[in-house]
Amino acid sequence: MTENFLAIYEALPYLLRGSLVTISLVGGALALGLTLGIPMAIGQVYGNKYIAGLISFYVWFFRGLPVLVLLFLFYFGLFSILGLDLSAFTAGILVLGLRSAAYQSQIFRGGIQSLGEGQMLAALSLGMNKTKAAWHIILPQALRISIPGWSNEYSIILKDSAVTYAIGLMEIMTRGKFIATRTFKPMPIFLTCALIFLILTYGGVKFLSLLEKKVKIPGYGTEREEIY
């Protein structure tokens, strides 16, 4: 028993450094996904049919393939063909981020479409152009509605990030596997990895639910309440 704790104690600093890698990877991927996902959602709803079609194709591609396949295709395939000498970390952010953009765009699209056309019509009738209307009227509402769905995306990306083990990125699981093999103590080490993931998921989801409460529009939407 004591030796198990000792193994964890010794592995912990190493695994925590891996958590920092995981956090930066997930942060970068989510940021990339957000930056691409928002304009994609707007384009899919308000853009012409060519733009909407192109975005649908993108979404179909990135949602249709396992993340491992995407990682290998990009890291060992596309990036080398393009002559890009990317680190595993950069490649990880790119692949997870491009894939997340596909999912995030659909979260935001749902948010936009749940508003109904009246908000856009009212904005246009004041003389706003579509871009301004999308930015000042549609997005502030759609993003609020999207927080619960986005929180889901956060927890999924966080866990999917472990797959970058396959391209040798030194995140939590790669380090866990490394130590487990060396010390022959897989159980305590992997349990520690699991615990780190649980804490990270909890923290992020909690933060987002606080954010959701903070930006809630007064009187708008359903409060959690008993309905008989």
Next chain:
Amino acid sequence: MQKDKAIVLKVEDIHKKYSNVEVLRGISFKIKKGETKVIIGPSGSGKSTLLRCINQLTIPDKGQVWLEGEEVTHTKKNINQFRQKIGMVFQDFNLFDHLNALRNVEIGLIKVKGMGKEEARQKAIEELKQVGLEEQAHLYPAQLSGGQKQRVSIARTLAMDPSVILFDEPTSALDPELIGEVLEAIKKLALKGMTMAVVTHEMGFARSVANEIIFMEGGKIVDQGSPHELFTNSQHARTRKFLYKITELYGRSVKEK
């Protein structure tokens, strides 16, 4: 032509078809400065589509719209310039749900007209006063009653200093007891000389504020004239029947007989 009788809005031969349904089949009318034109007619007769064709939220298949002598349709000029001058009040208010009443009124001033924040705030408060809602300035749409929401939306439209305001059934989504306050606000505008086109089913209102009533059916203007002409001696059997039905519904015909 006197200046105060200038034509503000001219609609000519508007046609609109959705797949196989001809919603509008050649609508033409003019509104002079300070006039209130009330458009009535059964559901599905194209009244709302007509209003949307005027500010190009719906693009008509054929026909022209002129605002103060400038063509709104087929124009190279930015449609947003025209929309600033053509106010629109919707049946279901369409207030911006994430903004309080004050911000709803000032956002057009700030983001469209480029007005400074302080100036916009002053003007927004002024407009809310006009509709009796300065006390509710900091409430959000979800915290307002239907009648209050519609009055905020009228203030939002007024703030843009439009040349003409289009009302698309402004009281149809309201409880009967809230209709009065909205009609009162619109009546006040009419008295102040605002140029307006109002689609409504409120016949009492139509009778008291309209300079002219247009009766539409099946995408065409069937009848038009002063309230007196239409209500008391319309030459068209169809108009008489429609008006009889609708006044009967409101329980007036029994008393008047």
